[in-house]
Amino acid sequence: MTEFATLKEMGISSFELISRFSLRREHDRDVLKIYYLRPTTSLRPHSQKFTFARPRQAIPGQSRHSQAWQQLSDCSPMLQKALDELKQLTGSSEHALSPKQELLQDLQHLEKVVEAKLAEIREKIERLH
Template sequence: MTAQYPTLEQMGITSFDNISKYRLRREARADVLKVYYHRPAGSLLSRSKKFTFARPQSGVPVEFQKTAQWHQLEDTSPVLRQALVELHQLLKPDAPAEDDTTRDSRQQLLEDLEHMERVMKAKLEELRRQIAALK
């Protein structure tokens, strides 16, 4: 099966049968790919792997970078593009029905919201500790 997904293998992904989904998001100057796995309860293996693909820096003025033409010029990593193709091929047979897609989207939004709440709570606690240390 490794010959079928060489890019994923190069990235260190070997449990192809355990991949449940993937998410791609854009951060400031990078694309972040997160691959999620099916894991049994109590498993010590990670439930996800995160890969960051930096976008190239350029000497283009900031004003131009905010235009639609700039976003068309920006290019993603060829490794990322190939990994997305392979992940799509890998997960294609498991394409959820329309009702499942809506449920999955709702569940993902709720998970994202809970994650954001945990991150914000941790950051606020850290800031409070820093303020207390300044007294």
């Protein structure tokens, strides 16, 4: 087995630059976001987002509370393999944040993105004078 084969298959090659990752659910999809350690002046992205469709399979109604139903509603096998590899890379034993922590993290990220975009627009305005 090739080391980090799933991450390689996803197009990731700079394993040593991965700092952390997050996972959240959006409707019927799982969204994995991988964050990299990069200098602020780097032109390469500081994060990468991957979307995985949640598997949907029809099973009889009486089975919906069984172990089989639980396994069917879990995330995709590729995502599970990627999470295992990311945990190994980052030394993280747990990837999931509480809903409150996740929302606070999303809010902080959004604030940073908006501040950076505002600064960029202000610079462009200044150059016009």
